[in-house]
Amino acid sequence: MSGSGQAIRVLLVDDHAIVRAGLRRLLSDDPDIVVAGEAGDGARALEMLGSVAVDLVLLDLAMPGMSGLEVLREARRRHPAVRALVLSMYPEEQYALQVFQAGGDGFISKGTVAEELIGAIRRVAAGGKYVTAGVAERLAEQVGAATRLRSGPALSERELQTVRLIAAGDTTGEIAAKLGLSVKTVSTFRHRVLKKLGLHSNVEIARYAQDHGLL
Numbered sequence: 001m002s003g004s005g006q007a008i009r010v011l012l013v014d015d016h017a018i019v020r021a022g023l024r025r026l027l028s029d030d031p032d033i034v035v036a037g038e039a040g041d042g043a044r045a046l047e048m049l050g051s052v053a054v055d056l057v058l059l060d061l062a063m064p065g066m067s068g069l070e071v072l073r074e075a076r077r078r079h080p081a082v083r084a085l086v087l088s089m090y091p092e093e094q095y096a097l098q099v100f101q102a103g104g105d106g107f108i109s110k111g112t113v114a115e116e117l118i119g120a121i122r123r124v125a126a127g128g129k130y131v132t133a134g135v136a137e138r139l140a141e142q143v144g145a146a147t148r149l150r151s152g153p154a155l156s157e158r159e160l161q162t163v164r165l166i167a168a169g170d171t172t173g174e175i176a177a178k179l180g181l182s183v184k185t186v187s188t189f190r191h192r193v194l195k196k197l198g199l200h201s202n203v204e205i206a207r208y209a210q211d212h213g214l215l
Helices: 017-028 042-049 068-078 092-101 114-125 133-150 157-167 172-179 183-197 202-211
Strands: 008-013 033-039 056-059 083-088 106-109
Touching: 008 017, 008 042, 008 114, 017 033, 017 114, 033 042, 042 056, 042 068, 056 068, 056 114, 068 083, 068 092, 083 092, 083 114, 092 106, 092 157, 106 114, 157 172, 157 183, 157 202, 172 183, 183 202
Parallel strands: 008 033, 008 056, 056 083, 083 106
Antiparallel strands: none
């Protein structure tokens, strides 16, 4: 339960109504957790945080409009006391570090079992951090990689996401679908990456990602 001894008040943020419905049913089985509200996009989530009493935000990473990371940063700026747990289909090893850097308190896969999700919510609401044991070592490695990257050309969040997905072998259309962007916008991010890093092809982008521990 939260530090006050009352039920943990959770705000569900996911652009898929069926996902929110499933989470609501799952959380309703726990007497110590109450779904205080739901939002289908980042702007609505931030609006609700200003009007609804919330202890913890359970947030999807990939949403149209504001990304989960953008929502995290703004929520942390406006409501520093609210805890945030990201529930995503994206691999932990690729995005957990970014989540923590953006102000998140935990990262858990959408494929996790219900008991683990409840445990993560309890831990984060109590003031702790949550990450699976299997990704802890990888996070430590990425901290070093991120430090090295900051000494080079600065990539935006979307540019960094584009680099990772290109390196993973995704096409421009697949990247656009995953990030909720247009193909034209993804092509623009790719062009900026090539220019900033002095690269000339997707093969070179993939090699750069590998060399800098971004995969």
